[in-house]
Amino acid sequence: MMHMKLRAILIIGLLACCLIAPAMADRVDYMDVTYSEDQNGEPRALAVHLDKIVESDTSDKFSPAKFPADKYKFIALYYRLINPSNKSVYYEFNVSLKDQANRYFYSDVALDTVPAEDYYDRVMYFAVYRNSTNLQLVWTDKQIEPPWFHYETVIPIEFQDVTPTPSATAIPTSTPTPTPTPAPSGSCLTFLPLGLLIGSVGCVGILSRKYISGR
Numbered sequence: 001m002m003h004m005k006l007r008a009i010l011i012i013g014l015l016a017c018c019l020i021a022p023a024m025a026d027r028v029d030y031m032d033v034t035y036s037e038d039q040n041g042e043p044r045a046l047a048v049h050l051d052k053i054v055e056s057d058t059s060d061k062f063s064p065a066k067f068p069a070d071k072y073k074f075i076a077l078y079y080r081l082i083n084p085s086n087k088s089v090y091y092e093f094n095v096s097l098k099d100q101a102n103r104y105f106y107s108d109v110a111l112d113t114v115p116a117e118d119y120y121d122r123v124m125y126f127a128v129y130r131n132s133t134n135l136q137l138v139w140t141d142k143q144i145e146p147p148w149f150h151y152e153t154v155i156p157i158e159f160q161d162v163t164p165t166p167s168a169t170a171i172p173t174s175t176p177t178p179t180p181t182p183a184p185s186g187s188c189l190t191f192l193p194l195g196l197l198i199g200s201v202g203c204v205g206i207l208s209r210k211y212i213s214g215r
Contacts, residue, residue, distance in 0.1 A: 027055040027159035034082070038141065038151060045144045046091045046114060047082040053137070054078070055159050059125065067127045075105075075126040077137070083114040094140040095124060098154075099132035135159075 029052060036047035059067075059074035067074075075097060083089050093110040105128045114120055128135065137155040142148050 026162050028162055029053045029157050029159050031155075035139075035153065036082075038143075039153070043144065044141060045089055047084060048093065049080040049082060050137075050155070051078040051080065053157055053159075059127070061125045062127050071130055072127045073130050073132075075128060075135075077124040077126070078121075079124070080119050080121050081112055081114050082119040083116060086116050088113055088115050093122075093124075096138045096140075097126050097128055097157075098136045098138050099128065100134040101132075103129070103132065104138070105132075 031050040031052055034047055034049040035044065037043055054076045056074050056076070058069055059076075062072070062074065077095065079093070081091060081093065090111075090113045093112070095107065095110075097105040099105075105126050107124045107126050110122055110124060112120055112122070135157045137157055139153040139155065140150055141153065142150045
């Protein structure tokens with residue numbers, strides 16, 4: 001009876017695991033691009049390296065009450081601010097996301113003072129609607145010289161499903177077969193035939209003497 005109950009519990013557990021919908025796996029756009037100039041070839045205040053942008057269905061950066069996971073998905077932008085100059089630079093990294101319906105999603109403007117010949121690694125977080133598609137990164141920057149006009153750089157985002165990296169499989173190696181080691185030249189085995197010969201001659205001599213004395 002106890003075995004039947006345990007079997008029933010296991011079956012119910014397996015069915016529950018099969019029926020529960022799995023969470024959406026992270027999707028990534030490995031951008032890996034550096035912007036040091038604007039569209040006109042003029043230098044930016046800082047060089048900005050966009051590393052990657054990750055889309056997830058959960059986030060610990062947003063309140064679930066304000067941004068429920070059934071209505072929102074979450075974006076994390078990983079980037080680096082690079083200051084190649086010989087003086088500190090104050091910089092405002094102003095980025096938003098735009099979807100197919102021209103809806104904009106904002107994050108806090110990143111304010112940093114990057115020391116001379118140094119860099120900062122940063123992450124910026126966004127919450128966007130679950131039905132948002134064709135997301136674009138809209139980067140608003142300004143000229144470093146008067147009249148300090150603002151301009152936009154629009155970067156399409158192309159997410160890809162994250163595929164797990166296969167773990168290395170150990171290649172089986174054949175077990176070495178022990179090979180007989182030849183006896184060294186100083187071994188007693190070398191004298192074994194000679195000893196047998198001498199012993200045989202001695203036995204023949206003893207038997208011959210007994211035969212003669214018996215006669």
